[in-house]
Amino acid sequence: MTPVEIKAVILDILEGIAPDEDLSDLKDDVPLREQLELDSMDFLDIVMELRKRYRVQIPEDDYVQLATMNSTVNYLSPMMKDLEKA
């Protein structure tokens, strides 16, 4: 998967987690929590969805990497570069 495809996956997951939010204006370099109503359970949902869809394992110490869209994509790129988009 390319970084663009990984971003599309994250947006798809976020649409499920935050169905009332408009994601079209999401800024890639601003923390997701500052733009969306997300709590710790929502971030666990992101982790779980990635695990279910792609068997990607994100250690708890690395959850901080999911702060912004850019940091998330950068963090996931090495793990997901050889995966096909589901």
Added chain:
Amino acid sequence: MIAGVDERSRIVITGIGLASPNGNNLAEFRESLLAGRSGVRPYEIRYVGKTVAGVCGFDELRYQKRKDLRRGTRAGSVGIYCANEALLDSGIDWANVDKSAVGIYIGVTEHGNVETENEIYELKGFDYDTQFWSHHHNPRTVANNPAGEISLGLGITGPHYTIGAACAAGNAGIIQGAQMLRLGECDVALAGGVSESIHTFGIFASFKSQGALASHADAQRASRPFDVDRNGIVVAEGGCIYVLERYADAKRRGARIHGEIAGYAMNSDASDFVLPNAERQAQCVAKALERAGLNADQVDIVSTHATGTASGDEQECAALRRVFGDSPRTSFNNAKSFIGHTMGAAGALELAGNLPAFSDKVCHATINVDQLDPECALAGLVINEPREQKQVDVILNNSFGMLGINSVVIVKRI
């Protein structure tokens, strides 16, 4: 008022919010009950397949966002809808109510089965590897979930919990609310019961294995308490929550009062896991009457618990005969014939459907009785058509459950 209770401890109903398979508020529910309109429909659920159920159609998004629905449970959603509707109905100045003085007491027959079944179903797709088990499982399945979701939804910081009381839970929630008001634990009680039971296949399958799941070619005819051809329970979802207040507080703010909790009782059969016990039921009814300072022949309407099982209906009728004899003033009816068995909500919901009788003086019927079972032939049974009464001052509401739990609530016109 309960005999011997001082004036300050009188408890009244000032608001009613409900979700029924045949109505999304009291006016709609009452209209359906008087018109003979059923809320039972064909239904299909995982593993069990085609069956019938009482399904609610309330607007989930009236008081919740889509994210709330995703995060919470169906029981929580039913509870939030009913609690909001009840507060609106009460006319209370909610913005200025001390939220720490509000208590939430919600009866449930069961809770957690729906989420557990869903998670296991999902986990099957991952070869039962528990690393894919949801972190939402625990907050969704803790027993206080439906009450807790109401607390979260309305910002209520007083006590909240559920009362697990099988199918007596709706009454048990009301009783708990009244008791907490009398103890001074809260100033406003949101009390009643909820059910999400149609979303768990287990409850259908278990009733079926027990020979107690209703079936009929016409779904609307499946729930038929007292009929000779009744063949079991129609499972239903729903909820009903009351705003309860002390009479003095309600009077002070000029609230409309739906009725006064005149008496109540709960007891146990201590005889069987599932079979009812007429003697204990009769004792429970008699105890509630005694506490209300009433004789049986002063009761105008008895809302029966009867679920449409062979034994359950007979036993309740035997209990009622024992207490009421041939009281000429007393009519008997049954709401499950319209909506099925709303489990944890049943007691609260069925009582609510009768409360408008204080003003319209009509006893709604028991429908689907083609041939009355002679064992259930109570003299005052209102069959198929509503009955106008000379007066309606006292309503008695039965609600019984598995493991031999019995509850009775008596409400008086005020």
